[in-house]
Amino acid sequence: MGFRAAVITFPGSNCDRDMAVAIEKVSGTAPLRLWHGDSELPDGLDLIALPGGFSYGDYLRSGAMAARSPIMQSVVSAADKGVPVLGVCNGFQVLTEAGLLPGALMRNAGQNFICRTVPLSVENNQSLFTGAYDSGEVIRIPVAHHDGNYFADDDTLDRLENEGRVALRYAEPCNGSRNDIAGILNRTGKVLGMMPHPERAIEPELGSNDGRKLFESVVGALVGA
Amino acid sequence: MKVRVLVSLKPGVLDPQGRAVHHALEGLGFAGVQDVRIGRTIELDLADDTNDEAIDRMCRQLLANLVIEDYSFERLGDGESA
Structure with missing residues (x-):
C-alpha cells in the first residue's frame, strides 16, 4: 500500500484537515486521522503529522497540554524508534513541549499575532523533509502564529547550527526568533x-x-524514487 | 492544603510582554521603573500529605517549562488566601 501517514487532532487543532489534504494530494493516500485521546498508534507509519491550531486553547503554554496527552506518549516512543514526525506551528510547539525538539516557542517579540506569507531560506536540504529543495533556496510560505519566537540557550543554538539542524530560517526578521530560526530538526x-x-x-x-x-521530499524519500 | 507555585522567566530570557508593560508604566508617568518581568502564579489545593518532592515533580513535568522558566512554591498557612 501507499504512503502511511497519520494526522493527530487535538481539541483546538484547526489545520488538521489542511494537513491531511496536503499529504493526500502529494502522496495519493489519505492519512489516518487520530484523536488526542487515542493512546495507540498503528505500526508501520511513514509519517506522523502534528497540525497547527490552538490545542487546549493554548492553556498554560502553547502546546503544553497536548504534549502530555495520551497520544503524545505514543508519538514520543514512535519517534524514538525512528518514525518521522512533522510538527507545524502548534505542532512545533507541542514537539518542544514534549521534549522531542530542544528550545521553546515564546510570545512573538512584537507581541502581535503574525499572519502573512514570509520568505524562508532552506538552510539544510539534506534532510528527509527538505531534500527536494535546493540549498539556500528562498521559498515563500505563510505563518500564522502568536507564539513563534524561538528560544534556546547559547549552547543549544551552537549545537543546532553546527550540526546542520536549522532546516529553515526566516529570510527577514519575523517574530524575534533567535538566529531567525523557523524550523529545526532533531538529532x-x-x-x-x-x-x-x-x-x-x-x-x-x-x-x-x-x-x-x-x-514531496518526505514521500519521495520513504516511498522510494 | 493550599500551595502557591510561582513561575517566572529565567534571567536572560527576553520578556517582550514585560517590556511592553514597562513602556506602558513609563507612559503613565511612573518614574524609576527599572525593569518589568511577568510570570504566573498557580494555586494548587492538595491533599495534606502531599510531599515537596511530589509538588516539585508537578512543577518540572508540567507547570513550568524549564527551558525558559524557573519556579518556586510555598505552602500557605490556614486562612491565608491562596
Whole structure:
C-alpha cells in the first residue's frame, strides 16, 4: 500500500484537515486521522503529522497540554524508534513541549499575532523533509502564529547550527526568533518542527506552492524514487 | 492544603510582554521603573500529605517549562488566601 501517514487532532487543532489534504494530494493516500485521546498508534507509519491550531486553547503554554496527552506518549516512543514526525506551528510547539525538539516557542517579540506569507531560506536540504529543495533556496510560505519566537540557550543554538539542524530560517526578521530560526530538526533528522505552514502552500491557487516540495521530499524519500 | 507555585522567566530570557508593560508604566508617568518581568502564579489545593518532592515533580513535568522558566512554591498557612 501507499504512503502511511497519520494526522493527530487535538481539541483546538484547526489545520488538521489542511494537513491531511496536503499529504493526500502529494502522496495519493489519505492519512489516518487520530484523536488526542487515542493512546495507540498503528505500526508501520511513514509519517506522523502534528497540525497547527490552538490545542487546549493554548492553556498554560502553547502546546503544553497536548504534549502530555495520551497520544503524545505514543508519538514520543514512535519517534524514538525512528518514525518521522512533522510538527507545524502548534505542532512545533507541542514537539518542544514534549521534549522531542530542544528550545521553546515564546510570545512573538512584537507581541502581535503574525499572519502573512514570509520568505524562508532552506538552510539544510539534506534532510528527509527538505531534500527536494535546493540549498539556500528562498521559498515563500505563510505563518500564522502568536507564539513563534524561538528560544534556546547559547549552547543549544551552537549545537543546532553546527550540526546542520536549522532546516529553515526566516529570510527577514519575523517574530524575534533567535538566529531567525523557523524550523529545526532533531538529532537524527527525522523530526522536523517549523512555524510556517507548508500545508497552506501546496498549489498556486493558494498563493504559493512552495510548501509542496516539503511533502514531496518526505514521500519521495520513504516511498522510494 | 493550599500551595502557591510561582513561575517566572529565567534571567536572560527576553520578556517582550514585560517590556511592553514597562513602556506602558513609563507612559503613565511612573518614574524609576527599572525593569518589568511577568510570570504566573498557580494555586494548587492538595491533599495534606502531599510531599515537596511530589509538588516539585508537578512543577518540572508540567507547570513550568524549564527551558525558559524557573519556579518556586510555598505552602500557605490556614486562612491565608491562596
